[in-house]
Amino acid sequence: MFDKKVYVFRRRQLRERMKEEKGLVVFPGNDESPMNYPDNPYRFRQDSNFLYFFGLDHAGFVGVIDLDDGEDWIFGNDIDVDDIIWMGEQPTVKEQAAAVGVTHTADLGKLQEVLSTAVQKRRTLHFLPFYRGDTLLKMSEMTGLLPGEVKERVSESLIRGVVSLRSYKGPEEIEEIEKAMEIAYEMHTTVMKMACPGIVERELAGTIEGIAAARGNGIAFPVILTINGQTLHNHYHGNVLKEGRLLVTDAGAESLMHYASDITRTIPVSGKFDQRQKDIYEIVLKANTETISAVRPGITNKNLHLMASRIIANGLKEVGLMRGDMDQAVSLGAVALFFPHGLGHMMGLDVHDMEGLGEDYVGYNAEVHRSKQFGMAYLRLARKLEPGFVFTIEPGIYFIPALINKWKKEKKFTEFINYDKLEAYMDFGGIRIEDDVYVKEDEGVVLGRPIPKTVAEIEELMAR
Numbered sequence: 001m002f003d004k005k006v007y008v009f010r011r012r013q014l015r016e017r018m019k020e021e022k023g024l025v026v027f028p029g030n031d032e033s034p035m036n037y038p039d040n041p042y043r044f045r046q047d048s049n050f051l052y053f054f055g056l057d058h059a060g061f062v063g064v065i066d067l068d069d070g071e072d073w074i075f076g077n078d079i080d081v082d083d084i085i086w087m088g089e090q091p092t093v094k095e096q097a098a099a100v101g102v103t104h105t106a107d108l109g110k111l112q113e114v115l116s117t118a119v120q121k122r123r124t125l126h127f128l129p130f131y132r133g134d135t136l137l138k139m140s141e142m143t144g145l146l147p148g149e150v151k152e153r154v155s156e157s158l159i160r161g162v163v164s165l166r167s168y169k170g171p172e173e174i175e176e177i178e179k180a181m182e183i184a185y186e187m188h189t190t191v192m193k194m195a196c197p198g199i200v201e202r203e204l205a206g207t208i209e210g211i212a213a214a215r216g217n218g219i220a221f222p223v224i225l226t227i228n229g230q231t232l233h234n235h236y237h238g239n240v241l242k243e244g245r246l247l248v249t250d251a252g253a254e255s256l257m258h259y260a261s262d263i264t265r266t267i268p269v270s271g272k273f274d275q276r277q278k279d280i281y282e283i284v285l286k287a288n289t290e291t292i293s294a295v296r297p298g299i300t301n302k303n304l305h306l307m308a309s310r311i312i313a314n315g316l317k318e319v320g321l322m323r324g325d326m327d328q329a330v331s332l333g334a335v336a337l338f339f340p341h342g343l344g345h346m347m348g349l350d351v352h353d354m355e356g357l358g359e360d361y362v363g364y365n366a367e368v369h370r371s372k373q374f375g376m377a378y379l380r381l382a383r384k385l386e387p388g389f390v391f392t393i394e395p396g397i398y399f400i401p402a403l404i405n406k407w408k409k410e411k412k413f414t415e416f417i418n419y420d421k422l423e424a425y426m427d428f429g430g431i432r433i434e435d436d437v438y439v440k441e442d443e444g445v446v447l448g449r450p451i452p453k454t455v456a457e458i459e460e461l462m463a464r
């Protein structure tokens with residue numbers, strides 16, 4: 001946990017952002033979530049917004065900010081002797097709340113009274129969007145409102161207030177992200193050392209998940225580790241690594257305080273890239289390094305995405321897979337056949353930071369609107385970069401047979417795409433290279449210890 005001053009300051013800032021509003025701001029922390037029966041839960045993950053404002057990594061708490069009288073509350077139940085037998089002694093709710101600068105505490109029965117009375121008195125309740133059904137049902141029960149009526153209390157001013165704070169990472173948060181990066185370094189270099197023909201994806205995925213659990217708070221998102229890197233979020237780990245294939249590993253860890261890292265590396269199973277793989281790899285690497293070099297406050301991430309798209313299109317033209325005017329191919333969306341996702345996303349307490357609040361609130365604003373074009377439409381962060389942002393840069397080139405065949409059949413963009421030559425790439429897979437970048441006053445800085453990224457660096461480590 002950070003010093004309690006951090007949480008007091010954050011809550012004060014949120015009040016400041018919401019000074020035009022009245023009522024109660026309610027942050028339901030998460031409960032344990034059962035896997036197959038109530039006492040057999042998934043790894044507990046506290047809600048990121050609760051963590052940001054109330055810091056307590058404990059199930060079953062609810063934080064409340066009263067905008068009218070200026071008081072903060074934590075509601076939760078103290079444990080009794082039966083719980084102590086199974087879980088051991090725990091600090092009281094009051095003691096835990098004091099550690100984050102909250103003096104008012106009460107049990108969940110009292111919260112029910114507070115919330116239902118607020119509804120009867122027509123006080124405004126501000127909630128963030130719900131992503132767990134059990135949380136919505138709990139709030140329904142406590143307010144006496146139907147779940148649909150609770151959802152009507154999802155508050156745009158609260159969403160905007162939270163985004164306006166969480167988007168800018170303080171030095172204490174960067175320190176946490178650096179810890180998550182160090183774990184990612186170990187995860188990715190371990191894959192590079194272990195990968196070889198004959199090993200099953202699961203052995204690698206399980207090993208790095210173990211590293212994340214041993215060094216921090218586990219993985220920040222389900223490990224993507226696959227010889228079928230053309231599938232963007234491939235969580236199947238049952239393939240045997242084969243000579244001649246590429247292996248995409250997109251994996252990151254949480255620090256003990258739940259800050260994420262998110263790194264992708266692509267390596268040749270054999271330990272050496274063949275010429276065809278090297279040609280495509282160098283294009284993706286150039287898209288990664290040149291966009292990173294261009295990071296500075298004031299540039300939009302939409303422009304960085306377009307820059308990466310142009311590098312990819314021009315590179316593919318040199319290889320003979322694209323043809324014609326590449327600026328046009330980018331603006332019309334033809335390059336999305338090979339690069340069908342966005343360049344990156346915000347990162348922090350969530351790997352896709354604040355995505356649960358609505359991607360458009362986080363990545364877009366009045367200046368930059370979401371495109372409807374295939375590919376560009378998936379760009380999660382498009383707005384101008386500002387000092388304090390942490391975000392990913394993750395260009396890729398993919399050969400997705402189903403998509404290629406569909407476009408070919410539709411004769412889509414035949415002026416830009418050499419479908420005949422593409423036939424030989426149906427078994428290529430995909431390449432993605434991802435780093436996490438911190439926007440400083442005049443430049444972008446790649447966080448973490450450098451993880452081998454050039455052809456020479458990867459081949460050198462794999463040879464060891």
Ligand code: GLY
Nearest residue numbers: 221250251262345
């Ligand atoms: N690391 C997975 C993603 O960014 O979508």
Ligand code: MN
Nearest residue numbers: 262392394434
């Ligand atoms: Mn990512």
